Amino acid sequence: MSAQAKRGVFTVVALVAVCAAIGLYIGLYLINVPGSVAATQTATGDHLYLATVPAAEVSDPHNTWVSYYAVNATSTVWRHDTTFEVPANTLVHVTIYQYDTSTGLRNPFFSQPSGTVGSVLIDGKPTSVVNPTAPAHTFAIPQIGLSIPLPGANSNAKNLCSNAPCSLSNAHVTVSFTFRTPVKGLYRWQCFVPCAAGFIQGNGGPMQTVGYMGGFLKVV
Amino acid sequence: MDGKAHFRNVALLWLVANVIMVPLVVFVFGPGLPPGKGSVEAAGQVTDNTVLLAVATPVALAVLVYMAYALWAFRERNPEVIVDGPPIRGDASVQFWWLVVTTTLVLFLAGYGTVRLLADGSGAGQGPNPIAIPSPPKGTTVLPVQVIAQQWEFTYRFPTYGGVETSNLELPENTLIEFNVTSLDVIHSFWAYELGVKADANPGVNNIAYVTTKGPLTFHVRCAELCGVWHGYMFNSGEVVPRAQFAAWITQQRVQYAPATRTLPPYSKTYFPQPLRRGG
Numbered sequence: 001m002s003a004q005a006k007r008g009v010f011t012v013v014a015l016v017a018v019c020a021a022i023g024l025y026i027g028l029y030l031i032n033v034p035g036s037v038a039a040t041q042t043a044t045g046d047h048l049y050l051a052t053v054p055a056a057e058v059s060d061p062h063n064t065w066v067s068y069y070a071v072n073a074t075s076t077v078w079r080h081d082t083t084f085e086v087p088a089n090t091l092v093h094v095t096i097y098q099y100d101t102s103t104g105l106r107n108p109f110f111s112q113p114s115g116t117v118g119s120v121l122i123d124g125k126p127t128s129v130v131n132p133t134a135p136a137h138t139f140a141i142p143q144i145g146l147s148i149p150l151p152g153a154n155s156n157a158k159n160l161c162s163n164a165p166c167s168l169s170n171a172h173v174t175v176s177f178t179f180r181t182p183v184k185g186l187y188r189w190q191c192f193v194p195c196a197a198g199f200i201q202g203n204g205g206p207m208q209t210v211g212y213m214g215g216f217l218k219v220v
Numbered sequence: 221m222d223g224k225a226h227f228r229n230v231a232l233l234w235l236v237a238n239v240i241m242v243p244l245v246v247f248v249f250g251p252g253l254p255p256g257k258g259s260v261e262a263a264g265q266v267t268d269n270t271v272l273l274a275v276a277t278p279v280a281l282a283v284l285v286y287m288a289y290a291l292w293a294f295r296e297r298n299p300e301v302i303v304d305g306p307p308i309r310g311d312a313s314v315q316f317w318w319l320v321v322t323t324t325l326v327l328f329l330a331g332y333g334t335v336r337l338l339a340d341g342s343g344a345g346q347g348p349n350p351i352a353i354p355s356p357p358k359g360t361t362v363l364p365v366q367v368i369a370q371q372w373e374f375t376y377r378f379p380t381y382g383g384v385e386t387s388n389l390e391l392p393e394n395t396l397i398e399f400n401v402t403s404l405d406v407i408h409s410f411w412a413y414e415l416g417v418k419a420d421a422n423p424g425v426n427n428i429a430y431v432t433t434k435g436p437l438t439f440h441v442r443c444a445e446l447c448g449v450w451h452g453y454m455f456n457s458g459e460v461v462p463r464a465q466f467a468a469w470i471t472q473q474r475v476q477y478a479p480a481t482r483t484l485p486p487y488s489k490t491y492f493p494q495p496l497r498r499g500g
Contacts, residue, residue: 106404107368109375109385112480129479142373142456145387188453190372194405201405203371208449 036083036218037070039092048084049073051097052137052150053164056080056212060164065206066100066137066195066213069164078165082215088184091117094148098173099161100136102152103195103202108132110192113177115146120177122151138192139175141217144182147192150175181219190214226293234285238278245277246270255416258439258460260354260432261343262416268336275325345401345410345419345427348489354430356396363392367401368491369408369421372450374441383487384474389441389458392466393433401427402490408447412458414439421445426489433460 001009039046049071056067060080070079075097086092105111111132119126136152150173153160157171166172191213194202206212250270257263294305336342341352356362366377368385377385391397401410403421410429411418414437419429436459443454461469474481485491 107370107375108483108485109368109387109477109480111483112477114387114476129483132483140373142387143453147387188450190450192370192373203405203448207371210449214450 035079035081036085036216037079037081038085039087040072042093044093046086046090046092047073048086048092048094049075049097050084050094050139051075051078051164051166052100053161053166054100055163057164062206062209062212063163064198065209066197067164067206067211068137068191068213068215071097071165075166075168080164080211082189082211083218084189084215085218085220086181088181088219090181091178092181093176093178094139095174095176096139096148096150097166097168098136098150098175099153099166099170100195101155101160102134102136103193104133105135105138105149105192106194106202107192110138110140110147111135111149113148115141115144116148116177116179118178120148120175122175123173135193137195137213139189140192141187141189143187144179146179146189148175148177181217184219187217187219188214189217221293226289229293230286230289233289234278234282237281237285241281242274242277245273249273255413257434258414258437259343259416259434261340261430262414263434264336264340264342265416268333268342271332272329275329279325340432341430343416343418343429343431345429348426348428350428350430352430354396354432357394357432360395362396362398364398364400365389365391366487367399367410367419367421368404369402369410369443369447370404371406371448372443372454374408374410374443374454374456377484377487378470378473379487381470382474382481383484384470384477384481385484386473386477388456390466390469391433391458391460392463393435393460395463396430396432399429399431400489401429402492404491406447407445408454409444411442411444412439413442415460418444423492424490436460436462 039048051069051071053067053069056063056065068082070081070084071077112129113120113127130149130151134151135149137150138148139150140147153171153173159169159171161170191207195213196202196205196207199205207214250273251266253266253269255262255265257266338352340354341350346352364379366379368375368377375385375387376389377383399410399417399419401419401421402425403423405423408421409418410421415431417429417431419427421427438457438459440457441455443451447454
């Protein structure tokens with residue numbers, strides 16, 4: 001094979017390799033969707049159990065970031081997924097174990113729960129509004145008008161949880177509510193408390209990264 | 221054929237093209253231009269877009285007609301012959317008229333745009349001290365509505381209705397609305413497309429935009445300033461409704477959001493840096 005032919009073969013092989021690498025990169029990007037957690041089927045209907053923590057697991061790449069987790073009813077099984085799969089046009093019961101302490105709302109408007117079917121229970125008590133300085137986080141799906149303030153755990157408690165996973169023996173607030181899911185589709189949810197410590201306006205890091213203080217409601 | 225004959229041909233073709241296209245632009249395409257006629261200001265923007273397009277049409281046609289004519293008239297019919305074309309030299313007359321025509325067009329458009337903006341503000345944010353304030357429809361008063369942008373939702377506050385804040389926006393028909401647009405965190409932009417309203421939402425700034433609503437209408441609100449991870453989801457829709465329906469809606473909102481209203485700070489043109497809470 002002549003030197004010119006060798007150069008030609010090398011060029012073609014290099015071109016194919018580069019194109020394959022670009023195709024692989026794009027393909028992996030397109031199929032890489034976050035994992036999702038399906039609502040638990042219970043005797044009373046579909047149930048989502050969630051938890052909010054002051055910091056993700058120690059092994060997490062961002063183990064100082066606040067985060068949501070999907071958990072089970074007893075807060076013993078933890079999954080770091082923030083896409084929640086629920087059936088369409090259905091009443092879904094949500095229980096959130098809130099282990100973080102208060103930061104407070106920037107807009108006190110979000111101190112009033114809205115978009116639920118029935119009352120919002122905070123530690124078992126029906127609540128129509130909370131003190132705007134109390135929330136550690138909120139759980140909100142603006143597209144369907146759902147907004148739930150999550151008061152902070154007692155900051156003087158001796159048994160505060162530092163990193164996920166936390167247990168029900170740690171200081172926490174339990175918030176439960178029911179909402180009707182909309183038609184099929186992908187809806188985003190987010191926290192409206194500027195809770196990202198160390199970031200400008202408290203809205204960077206975990207607030208700007210899907211998988212921590214925001215995610216999707218996948219209605220199927 | 222000499223140069224004058226070519227010029228005459230091009231001018232004639234350009235004239236014919238204009239006779240066909242300009243009326244099409246003004247009477248056929250123009251009324252369908254964005255953003256529609258959902259408000260007085262939006263209808264004005266449709267007129268403005270039509271005027272701009274009508275003025276641009278003869279310019280575009282001049283380029284296209286000349287290009288097509290040159291391809292037809294100046295092509296080499298014998299491909300065996302390859303010769304240079306005649307050298308291009310400056311022509312003082314052409315240059316003079318080129319400058320006169322383009323300067324006139326640009327100055328006209330600048331003047332037209334300025335006059336239109338000063339007439340009613342064209343639905344644009346005018347900062348805290350607006351100079352183009354439209355008159356409200358006869359027998360009505362201005363309805364102030366505060367638009368509060370935050371990552372990542374717009375909320376709306378009605379100072380003349382007890383300072384109630386809502387997550388949805390309804391407006392009465394045939395009413396002059398004074399949007400007071402501000403932000404609680406980063407820069408957003410309030411864009412009510414069908415109303416023809418677009419105003420930046422800056423923290424610490426009250427950006428005022430006026431719009432005069434017409435009949436019932438559903439309009440879409442989007443954030444038009446890249447503002448973070450959920451910017452693409454920062455949208456909702458609003459409605460222009462009959463006045464009686466608006467009165468019923470705002471009464472219902474005041475009842476529904478009474479608990480939240482009690483926790484709100486007093487109505488203010490801006491809320492930055494208070495209330496300002498930071499993580500940690």
